[in-house]
Amino acid sequence: MATCLVSNEPTLNPMVGIATVTDEAPIEVPHDVAEIVVVRHGETTWNALGRIQGQLESELNEIGWKQAEAIAERLSKELKPAAIYSSDLMRAKNTAEMIAKRCHIDEVIVVTELKERHVGSLQGYVWGEIKEKEPEACNAFFSTQNDVEIPGGGESFDQLCERSVAALEEIASRHKGERVIVVTHGGVLRAVYMSLTQEPTAGKIMNGSLNVLHLSEKKWQFKTWSDVSHLNEVGFLQRGFNGDSLQL
Structure with missing residues (x-):
């Protein structure tokens, strides 16, 4: 697994989940850097109901479509991406397709390894009921032992981290000197952040947030984390995704 150097350029506050960035969007990406905008x-x-999706499908709601439009509007004004990648789940693909249209990219490249964590028998439940209805799976999800698989066919946190980071590394290897956009899920973003930084939490990860990562010489930099400044007029769920507690 690649090592990680956390950038000092943004002010990262993982407990709040919002990064303040002073730099403007780059005019170009250095030739030895792959810039990945993870959305x-x-x-x-x-999401609005507090129901656990995992790898089940759930459609973007009205706010979600507006968030996708706002993301696409912002990214269309920045450096044009060389490619757009997405999880194969429709909520990610729909968001990615909106971005692709505005950025004049002909296709969205689907990568199944970018899909959300399979959380076994927790999928489909509301968060507030899993302690009572699926105690074993609930305990596995919140276990501090990262190799514990969730009953009902779910993944361990280690498995999620391995496939998520490997997917980003593979994408980065194809795009040195370029910017690419990757649309994925809260669980994947949390896994990537915690795996690469070794931090105990990734904080809140908002729907529609932008997260900018650089990979160069096998070192990762986090340039922006959970930036939602483009959603000021649209709004977002304040609780975000926080896999560290039941308050999701």
Whole structure:
């Protein structure tokens, strides 16, 4: 796994989940750097209800579509991406397709390894009921032992980290000197952040947030984390995704 050097340029506050960035969007990407803009998909019906999606499908709701439009509008004014990648789940693909249209990219490249964590028998439940209805799976999800798989066919946190980071590394290897956009999920973003930084939390990860990562010489830099400044007029769920507690 690649090592990580956390950039000092943004002010990262993982407990709040919002990064303040002073630099303007780059005019170009250095030849030895792959710049990956990792986007969490727009809000869904199940996000609004507090229902666990995992790898089940849930459609973007009205706010989610507006978030996708706002993301696309922002990114269309920045450095044009060389490619756009997405999870194969529709909430991510729909968000990615909106961005692709505005950025004049002909296709969205689907990467199944970017999909959300499979959380086993927790999928489909509201967060507030899992302690009672699925105690074993709930305990596995919140276990501090990262190799514990969630009952019902779910992944361990280590498995999620391995496939998520590997997917980004593979994408980065194709795009040195270029900017690319990747649309994925809260669980994947959390896994990537915690795996690369070794921090105990990634804080809140908002629907529609932008996260800018650089990979150069096998070292990762976090340039922006959970930036939602483009959603000021649209709004977003303040609770975000926070896999460290039941308050999601």
